[in-house]
Amino acid sequence: MTHLLDIRNVSRRFGGVLAVNDVTGHVDEGELVGLIGPNGAGKTTLFNLISGFTPLSSGTVAFDGKTISGLKTNQVARLGISRTFQNLRVFPNMSVFDNVSVGAVGALPQGALGALFGSLAGGGARSAEISRRTWEALEAVGLTHVAGELAANLPYGQRKYLEIARALAMQPRFLILDEPAAGLNDTETRALADFIKRLHGTGLTIMLVEHDMTLVMSICQRILVLASGRKIADGPPDAIRRDPAVLEAYLGVDA
Amino acid sequence: MNVSDLSAPRRGQGALIPLLLALLVFVGLPALLAGFDRGYFYQIANLALIFILLSASMHLVTGVAGLLHLGHAAFYGVGAYTAALLSTKFGLGFTVTLPLSGLVAALIAFLVALPTMRLVSIYFAVATLAIGQMLYLVMLNWVEFTKGPNGIIVTKGLELFGFSLSGRLATYYTVATVVALCVLAIGRLSHSYYGNALRSIREDDQCADAMGVSTARLKMEAFTLSAFFAGVAGSLWAHMTGYISPGDFKFSESILILAMVVVGGLGSLPGAVIGALLLILLPEGLRAFGDFRNIMVGLVMFLSILLLPKGLLGEVSALQLARRQLGAAWRNTVKGEGIGWR
Numbered sequence: 040m041t042h043l044l045d046i047r048n049v050s051r052r053f054g055g056v057l058a059v060n061d062v063t064g065h066v067d068e069g070e071l072v073g074l075i076g077p078n079g080a081g082k083t084t085l086f087n088l089i090s091g092f093t094p095l096s097s098g099t100v101a102f103d104g105k106t107i108s109g110l111k112t113n114q115v116a117r118l119g120i121s122r123t124f125q126n127l128r129v130f131p132n133m134s135v136f137d138n139v140s141v142g143a144v145g146a147l148p149q150g151a152l153g154a155l156f157g158s159l160a161g162g163g164a165r166s167a168e169i170s171r172r173t174w175e176a177l178e179a180v181g182l183t184h185v186a187g188e189l190a191a192n193l194p195y196g197q198r199k200y201l202e203i204a205r206a207l208a209m210q211p212r213f214l215i216l217d218e219p220a221a222g223l224n225d226t227e228t229r230a231l232a233d234f235i236k237r238l239h240g241t242g243l244t245i246m247l248v249e250h251d252m253t254l255v256m257s258i259c260q261r262i263l264v265l266a267s268g269r270k271i272a273d274g275p276p277d278a279i280r281r282d283p284a285v286l287e288a289y290l291g292v293d294a
Numbered sequence: 295m296n297v298s299d300l301s302a303p304r305r306g307q308g309a310l311i312p313l314l315l316a317l318l319v320f321v322g323l324p325a326l327l328a329g330f331d332r333g334y335f336y337q338i339a340n341l342a343l344i345f346i347l348l349s350a351s352m353h354l355v356t357g358v359a360g361l362l363h364l365g366h367a368a369f370y371g372v373g374a375y376t377a378a379l380l381s382t383k384f385g386l387g388f389t390v391t392l393p394l395s396g397l398v399a400a401l402i403a404f405l406v407a408l409p410t411m412r413l414v415s416i417y418f419a420v421a422t423l424a425i426g427q428m429l430y431l432v433m434l435n436w437v438e439f440t441k442g443p444n445g446i447i448v449t450k451g452l453e454l455f456g457f458s459l460s461g462r463l464a465t466y467y468t469v470a471t472v473v474a475l476c477v478l479a480i481g482r483l484s485h486s487y488y489g490n491a492l493r494s495i496r497e498d499d500q501c502a503d504a505m506g507v508s509t510a511r512l513k514m515e516a517f518t519l520s521a522f523f524a525g526v527a528g529s530l531w532a533h534m535t536g537y538i539s540p541g542d543f544k545f546s547e548s549i550l551i552l553a554m555v556v557v558g559g560l561g562s563l564p565g566a567v568i569g570a571l572l573l574i575l576l577p578e579g580l581r582a583f584g585d586f587r588n589i590m591v592g593l594v595m596f597l598s599i600l601l602l603p604k605g606l607l608g609e610v611s612a613l614q615l616a617r618r619q620l621g622a623a624w625r626n627t628v629k630g631e632g633i634g635w636r
Contacts, residue, residue: 113504113506117506124501137493140487141494141502144507154486
């Protein structure tokens with residue numbers, strides 16, 4: 040069986056630093072996978088290599104049996120890989136609705152003709168479809184009541200959900216969440232964990248990038264561990280918890 | 295909440311403002327102009343309309359897509375020269391030169407956009423400045439082709455399929471119709487999902503890219519479309535005044551158009567229209583003050599930016615207004631407020 044996401048011998052060099060070093064791994068359809076590692080382990084770099092943000096130095100990334108390394112970021116996105124950002128990147132001067140709609144716009148044909156000639160060029164139906172997807176995504180994260188607000192006016196916690204809604208509006212097959220719990224308190228993190236589990240329950244494949252273990256251990260089915268650019272472990276949470284290499288990487292003890 | 299509860303379209307809720315605007319432009323103003331019957335007033339009205347189109351087209355690229363464009367007047371010039379040359383060398387009339395002017399300006403914009411679209415922020419601005427200057431210098435110095443600083447006299451007035459529209463009132467109606475149609479088109483672009491995609495590029499292009507938005511392609515399109523409308527404005531200008539020269543399209547004109555967009559409100563189409571009206575009508579209205587009028591115009595611009603940095607009619611309120619009044623149907627409403635668009 041082919042994996043939904045298949046990473047093979049991927050490396051990325053920044054000058055003299057090997058940020059990601061020969062990493063191989065996969066994510067299967069319907070999985071909820073965690074990607075963890077200490078600060079500077081190469082998690083975000085690996086993630087950027089998958090989404091086409093950063094070009095690969097070597098290796099290949101395949102999505103649904105198709106090689107995606109070398110594609111532009113927006114092409115990768117249109118294949119169904121959607122993401123959120125570690126340092127929140129909402130569009131501040133656009134309304135919440137408009138923010139989320141960009142995800143839906145991105146996943147559909149985007150020419151000017153549809154907007155210019157409306158239904159004559161398929162724009163009317165596309166508009167309606169974008170509105171529908173946007174609204175569904177807002178309902179999924181529970182932000183419909185602030186749909187008309189400027190994104191800049193939202194509190195931090197809601198902006199996190201806004202980013203997730205924007206990613207969901209693309210109706211992705213694979214969602215990557217980059218440190219979604221960063222900056223949240225315990226209560227908020229628990230609510231987020233429940234929310235991610237519910238999303239996963241709808242059949243969405245999710246990869247969670249976190250450097251905090253607790254959230255990942257509590258909801259992920261399988262965990263990949265990176266340290267110093269290398270994959271040092273890959274397995275279910277219980278095995279990862281006892282893995283000597285992981286303990287060494289996190290605690291620096293000689294196990 | 296359920297989508298179906300909220301999706302009741304509220305069509306025709308407020309077609310009042312567009313109706314009033316249409317009445318003003320096509321009934322009220324012409325009646326006033328005919329009443330005064332002074333050529334000078336007709337000229338001012340036509341000039342204001344042309345600059346509304348220039349400002350609206352720049353709004354698309356600078357206000358919505360966020361690309362600081364410092365060479366817009368040059369594409370206006372390309373349109374005007376295309377019309378003038380086609381008309382004097384090949385005897386073509388306005389009906390043919392109008393679309394061709396737009397297309398030639400768009401073609402040149404497309405060609406220069408190919409290498410420049412990778413540039414960002416200030417680098418893009420300097421590139422457009424250079425392009426504007428190059429085009430201006432071609433108009434000024436390629437004397438055999440453009441007649442250089444002497445300019446070109448365009449004998450053919452406005453017409454539609456050979457039917458002359460060069461009377462005072464007919465000219466006004468022609469200019470008003472073309473400008474209204476173009477502004478309507480720009481409105482459809484900037485108030486739709488397309489405008490939203492352009493706005494996302496302005497806000498954060500890398501992030502827009504990660505959402506699947508083809509940022510490079512959309513930037514090219516916005517730049518090319520805006521040049522098309524500037525070219526159309528150029529054709530109107532050439533046939534309307536009957537004489538064009540490079541001075542009409544120099545750098546300071548680009549800055550004037552930029553000022554209109556900024557004073558009106560970056561990202562706001564109604565703002566761009568208001569800005570154009572203000573910066574065309576104000577200097578005319580202040581003629582009584584002689585040499586002081588330019589200082590007063592400068593003061594008005596300065597104060598408006600100081601007191602209303604988001605513009606006379608800012609983007610947020612403009613979008614609300616446009617979507618409520620011009621967007622016809624809403625998909626969803628929350629607490630009586632329309633969200634989204636048709």
